[in-house]
Amino acid sequence: MSDLEVKFNPEIAAERLKEVIKRTPLIYNSRLSVKYDCEVYLKREDLQIVRSYKLRGAYNMIVQLSTEQLSKGVVCASAGNHAQGVAFSCRKLNTRGVIFMPEITPKQKLDQTIMFGDGMVEIILVGDTFDDCLREALIYTKDHDMNFIPPFDNYNIIEGQGTVGVEIMQDLEDAEVILIPIGGGGLAAGSGSYFKQKNPTIKLLGVEPMGAPSMTKAIENGGPITLEEINNFVDGASVKRVGELTYSICKEVLEDIILVPEGKVCTTILQLYNQDAIVAEPAGALSVAALDLCKDQIKGKKVVCIISGGNNDIERMQEIKELSLLYEGLxxxxxxxxxxxxxxxxxxxxxxxxxxxxxxxxxxxxxxxxxxxxxxxxxxxxxxxxxxxxxxxxxxxxxxxxxxxxxxxxxxxxx
Known part of the structure; x- marks a missing residue:
């Protein structure tokens, strides 16, 4: 892990970000603790300023750009949450942003991105997946001589996401199991490497949607591969290909990756809302949804689930209820x-x-x-x-x- 310490340091990033981001709470959940016979704590990144952890990585990278680079503006591709982090950073740092998002992006995420950008960003909708947007965004960046802000495969991004791990270890230094949602792998790589540096015995479980197992397939293959088809329902964690950097870290720090059916995610969203008054988006509910699938491994332990985001469009609730009922056999x-x-x-x-x-x-x-x-x-x-x-x-x-x-x-x- 020593090489990783040289390339990025989440503790330094935490100092850099402390006046910008919200330090989100780590909250003990009695319902889940009783259900799984352990101590379950929820890291509430749904309460972040942009309602997801993505602000951490985006701002950490953009704030380190030179004055000349900031004058040229930035470009990003995002399914929604990274877009909001970039938009917030553009407004905060007074730089222009061009944001590529899938045409199927929930309206709530589009509206939030526009709101956080406050006139500093332009949104371009293209394609059906994040990967479609990424391809177009990279072309646009080159053609307009701007700066690309990747959603996960960059050390500054990974370092920023790692500040989630810094806060968790400060609040619960004897945590034994951490469940981390995985999309492109930035959060798992940044926080995961920090957890292992502080406590090599801590158990890290990645969680992916069953319909988009990009990190699972990368580890099975010995390197990132592009999936031909994915289920986009868990939009914040559905990518066809994980990053080279994030893969190289995740394969070393994760003990296992749990694949969660989309219907199970929907059931968890409804339970969190109805029983805990937590509004979690599909990617945000992944870690809690995985508890059923690893209950034997967590019994009697101190467990942290990262609620990675809360940008859930109310218009999707009927679809979420339907998928939950189908999954539950009802x-x-x-x-x-x-x-x-x-x-x-x-x-x-x-x-x-x-x-x-x-x-x-x-x-x-x-x-x-x-x-x-x-x-x-x-x-x-x-x-x-x-x-x-x-x-x-x-x-x-x-x-x-x-x-x-x-x-x-x-x-x-x-x-």
């Missing part, structure tokens, strides 16, 4: 061909549905002969175990059905 979609006999629909409602089952969607698929044609039916259960008896009753009453939850193509087409 919602099922069927294409049902009702028997061609009078009273078939009444029979279905009265004798197939259970007393606590609820039809949440019903529409005939065919435009003609609707009374006898196939229908798309969404059913929400109160308990996942009720599914088996629902299927038994459909078969007993001779309903021809096809469940489409597990058919990705059909599900995306119909639902």
């Amino acid at each position: 919602k099922h979609y069927f294409v049902i061909r009702f028997p061609q006999r009078p009273g078939a629909l009444k029979l279905f409602v009265n004798h197939v549905l259970g007393s606590t089952d609820d039809i949440t969607r019903f529409e005939f698929i065919k435009k003609t002969q609707r009374e006898f044609g196939p229908a798309l039916v969404g059913i929400e259960l109160k308990f996942a175990d009720d599914y088996a008896s629902l299927i038994q009753r459909m078969e007993a009453h001779r309903f021809d059905y096809k469940e489409i939850n597990r058919d990705k193509t059909l599900f995306e087409y119909l639902v």
